[in-house]
Amino acid sequence: MEATQIKKQSWGEIEGKEVFLYTLTNSVGSELQITNYGGIIVSFKTADKNGNLGEVLLGKDTLDQYKENPSYLNVIAGRYANRICKGQFSLDGVDYQLAVNNGPNSLHGGAKGFDTKVWDVVEEGDQSLKVGYLSPDGEENYPGNLTVEVTYSLSDDNEIIIEYAAQTDKKTIVNLTQHAYFNLKGEGSIEDHVLKLNCNAFTPYDETCIPTGEIRDVKGTPFDFLSPKRIGDEIDSDYEQTQFGIGYDHNLVIDKPLGEFGLIGEAYEATTGRAMLAYTTEPGVQFYTGNWLADDLGRNGEKLIKRQGFCFEAQHYPDSPNKPQFPSTELNPGEKYTQKTVYKFFTK
Template identity: 50%
Template sequence: MKTFKTSFPSILIIAVILVNFACKDDKTKKENQEPEQMEKAVSITSGDFGTTAAGEKVTKYFLKNKDGIQVDIITYGGRITSLRTPDKDGTMKNVVLGFDSLEQYEKDNPFFGALIGRYGNRIAKGKFSLDGTEYTLAQNNGQNNLHGGVQGFDKKVWKAKTEEGDDSIKLILTYLSQDMEEGFPGNLSTTVTYTLNRDNTLDVLYEAETDKTTVVNLTQHAYFNLSGDFSNTILDHIVEIDADTFIPVDGGLIPTGELRPVKGTPFDFREPKLVGKEINTDNEQIKLGGGYDHCWVLNDQGSGYRSVASAYHPETGRNLEVLTDEPGIQFYTGNFLDGTLPTPNGGTYAKRSGFCLETQHFPDSPNQPEFPSVTLEPGDKYRTKTTFSFTTK
């Protein structure tokens, strides 16, 4: 039998080749694994948030991007319960008013973070007519109907599904409102899609279809305090609203039908202005609302989706920009908060500890023929989009 001898140099060459091959193979494995180990630009997870008094399970969804935003949304009312965003120094804080328990959301509360429907804002005396038929709604705000009634969309458990992309994540909520629910005609199939993007914008897309002529006016009712400290009021925020006119109201906060110029009034926010600068004046409209609780008629309505308002908190540098294709925006300064509702950290929400910028059609439009129509016909699709964009400066 022959014996094969291998010289030392030959063994060394073979060893080097094997080592190089092994290193290359290991590098290939690491490269293949790297995309899975990298932090995603956006992500969405979920968890249990309890069970309603009626026995319906509620889920909380956590939408995050790696650049600094986390939005928590529950299926009960499609409510934004928390929205964490960085200040100019990178400190993360929640900037929306909310509760830490489902039980608190089921109690009477001022629509914290809720989806509002079928009709955002007020309808006078809870009545309106369509095609010669008068419809009667609940009078849950004095003599008026407010935000859809006693059991509006804010108190419904929505069905949910998610979609994940490379640069955005979607939480898609659906709810079927039955014909004559809360007095509104038609079976209304509603979809609201929350999209968190990697650029720190939150899109809210509203869509609806009906099988019978009805009225629709959907909105989002988040209360913001960009300081992230709910023991502070929002009077030190600087707000800008691109509107030359606003809608005056009567003692029941129902539009008078007039569109009044903002020029020379406390309602002029065409240039950035401190919220507290004129909120305590003797202006008749300010007194009626207890502060700002009015709808502004937005400029450039023919141009569709556009930037319409902003709010800035100088101390933290947080800035909120609102974009929409809606004709109006309700600026509300938390005038009816009274210190009785608890914050998650053990405090209470006092008067003017939050503000709302609710994009929408005008209040009482079903009874105001001069206002833009809110009527939805079978075969047509209701579709409107609002974006909340968060930056620092």
């Protein structure tokens, strides 16, 4: 097979803007589908240990179905991925109030985040797709005109490479991620997947999923994946944090220097032999086990099940604008926000 190719088809329209579905195929036969609505990764099919191509992402079938996406299936989340306490933060003495859309807090950019936008197609390459969005000053009450570009690439080494860039004309906050839900088996629960994570600490939170500010060692807790362990082994433990999250839905601190590209960890599913390595430049990863997926629909209109997918959402920590001890999410005019995350697939 030739190196990565890209195919484009019309996929409908939203508010008068045409939406496209792009299919990238690499030299090992893996197939990645992306739409410029919400920057959603619609599908990723890759071989199992027997060479059979299969789906490893949760998803939906049509653009109309993605208009109702309460689980944020495979979207670009922004302008601020994850939660901000009570939707409130301050910059240089100016107070901002965001939409409250997740209990008492703001989640994933507010009422209409980046996941609901038709992104511009900036560049179509043989091996990549670049999409862009201008988030105007005051959108969802965030300050500054924020110009964002996200580039998706599919390598012949079976890597999904996601590169982000953003600039602003007024001081603002930025935290972007890709909210992909993985299931290396393609069906059923992900509790049998085995993880090994390069994360030696996590940020515990209160009953509303807002970090307390503590950075806690994973040792002696259900969050210790420093050695390989099934996702399901301690997911329903009586540990306070897994009770708060009804499983895992926490920011883990990646063991690497701030800003450097490094390993998040590995996931493995034994029956298919599929494995995945994840890398990022971000300081944290939201490890989420799809505890609320039963509220959503997947392909063929079928009801998803609790814990049918897991997320490695590479990002800065939740509520960082209100936690000065956390790495900063502030972006000033003249600066450039960049982020790179890679998911590499193989069999063993």
